Amino acid sequence: MSVIDQLSTELARLPGIGPKTALRLVHHLLKGSREQPRRLARALEEVADRVRACRVCGNFTEHEECEVCVNPRRDASIVCVVEEAFEVGAIERTGQYRGLFHVLGGHLAPLDGVGPNELNVASLLGRIRDARGGVNEVILATNASVEGEATAVYLEEMIRPMGARVSRLARGIPVGSDLEYVDGTTIAEALAGRREM
Amino acid sequence: MPPITTSAVLLRTYDYSETSRIYRFYTERHGLLGVMAKGIRGRSAKGSASLATFVTGHLTVYVKPERDLHTMKDFEVVNGRGRMGTHMLRFGGASAVGEVVSAHTDREPNSELFETLERTLDRLESAPPDVLAAVSLSSLWQVVGALGFSPELGVCVLCGTALDHEEVGRFDFPAGGMRCAACAADGAGPRIGPQARRTLGGLVDGRDDGPVTFARRHLSILSDFIAYHVASRPLKSLQFLGDLLPPDEVEPS
Numbered sequence: 502m503s504v505i506d507q508l509s510t511e512l513a514r515l516p517g518i519g520p521k522t523a524l525r526l527v528h529h530l531l532k533g534s535r536e537q538p539r540r541l542a543r544a545l546e547e548v549a550d551r552v553r554a555c556r557v558c559g560n561f562t563e564h565e566e567c568e569v570c571v572n573p574r575r576d577a578s579i580v581c582v583v584e585e586a587f588e589v590g591a592i593e594r595t596g597q598y599r600g601l602f603h604v605l606g607g608h609l610a611p612l613d614g615v616g617p618n619e620l621n622v623a624s625l626l627g628r629i630r631d632a633r634g635g636v637n638e639v640i641l642a643t644n645a646s647v648e649g650e651a652t653a654v655y656l657e658e659m660i661r662p663m664g665a666r667v668s669r670l671a672r673g674i675p676v677g678s679d680l681e682y683v684d685g686t687t688i689a690e691a692l693a694g695r696r697e698m
Numbered sequence: 699m700p701p702i703t704t705s706a707v708l709l710r711t712y713d714y715s716e717t718s719r720i721y722r723f724y725t726e727r728h729g730l731l732g733v734m735a736k737g738i739r740g741r742s743a744k745g746s747a748s749l750a751t752f753v754t755g756h757l758t759v760y761v762k763p764e765r766d767l768h769t770m771k772d773f774e775v776v777n778g779r780g781r782m783g784t785h786m787l788r789f790g791g792a793s794a795v796g797e798v799v800s801a802h803t804d805r806e807p808n809s810e811l812f813e814t815l816e817r818t819l820d821r822l823e824s825a826p827p828d829v830l831a832a833v834s835l836s837s838l839w840q841v842v843g844a845l846g847f848s849p850e851l852g853v854c855v856l857c858g859t860a861l862d863h864e865e866v867g868r869f870d871f872p873a874g875g876m877r878c879a880a881c882a883a884d885g886a887g888p889r890i891g892p893q894a895r896r897t898l899g900g901l902v903d904g905r906d907d908g909p910v911t912f913a914r915r916h917l918s919i920l921s922d923f924i925a926y927h928v929a930s931r932p933l934k935s936l937q938f939l940g941d942l943l944p945p946d947e948v949e950p951s
Contacts, residue, residue: 517716611793611938647751650783684748
């Protein structure tokens with residue numbers, strides 16, 4: 502296998518990149534300056550060598566603990582549980598949340614053999630236990646799918662006896678959308694979760 | 699080729715690229731169908747929220763003969779089954795039912811299987827928590843039956859003698875049912891006493907309105923039966939379901 506094929510095969514393993522796009526990317530790298538692919542290679546090596554999971558929350562970090570966990574201005578009494586590390590960024594971008602995070606690393610998936618032991622559940626429970634009442638609320642921000650719901654139900658059963666309040670992200674109509682175009686399931690969820698004005 | 703529309707139950711979802719998904723449906727008219735939904739993950743993709751696992755609806759799809767993956771045109775929800783994730787046993791039982799249907803190698807349409815799948819998922823969604831273990835086991839046996847593999851419990855699978863009500867026999871997995879006491883002597887399967895056989899018969903027939911004793915033992919029999927007759931590979935969801943069932947307190951007779 503040529504080195505060009507080797508690189509395009511590796512690129513094609515990435516999400517959203519098919520064989521044609523991979524080959525196009527390789528040609529783009531070869532047509533530019535020689536320094537560009539070297540910079541990319543160095544950046545990939547740095548990521549592989551230096552990025553790890555935060556030992557507290559499981560978020561990606563270059564240190565023992567991530568910048569959210571070590572920030573003294575964050576509210577340590579609230580922990581928001583997400584499925585994947587990139588969802589931390591989605592919540593952070595809102596600018597509305599000042600608590601801490603916990604990354605599960607996925608959701609319960611019986612067909613893939615993913616049970617509670619395959620997720621970062623034990624570390625979450627240990628964190629709440631070690632805080633000795635310091636965690637007042639756990640927000641379950643798992644996805645609004647059957648699998649996300651089941652994961653949230655499981656976590657709620659585990660966390661509630663520890664004394665923390667357990668909440669779930671609200672579900673309903675997306676901001677800026679027309680009711681006419683929203684599907685029935687979403688409208689039903691929005692009706693069930695309506696709030697008094 | 700014009701699209702076809704058929705009733706379908708969504709069994710599994712895989713993300714594909716940044717914007718698309720692959721869905722695995724069991725359909726009334728075409729059996730198992732793998733379907734690509736392009737752009738469904740996009741923010742404005744209409745209907746993406748409705749496509750949750752275990753939903754039933756009218757699937758409109760461009761079916762290409764000789765292909766494994768077809769192209770989805772539309773999906774209209776008939777039964778959202780939104781409560782399936784509200785209890786772990788509900789979720790675990792439904793996942794196991796879905797995996798048994800997916801794992802079966804016969805890809806021909808089977809209207810009895812479709813109807814059984816619909817009925818068992820509805821039952822799993824609505825059953826109260828105290829009977830969910832029984833409903834899960836019963837649902838799986840009924841799906842196995844609809845696939846054409848009901849176990850023989852009333853007559854010895856070796857000698858053909860009718861089993862006495864109080865007879866203690868053995869379950870013979872390769873033969874697909876009970877051996878009588880006389881034929882059980884040189885058998886290797888689990889011993890099944892009269893009470894366990896009555897419970898098993900009830901689960902196979904769909905009588906699931908009470909808590910089941912020795913649920914893990916019953917799941918073990920079901921798992922081995924499925925491994926022999928239905929699926930060509932181990933089913934991970936059965937292990938998941940087993941971890942959710944209440945522990946068996948004492949060894950059954």
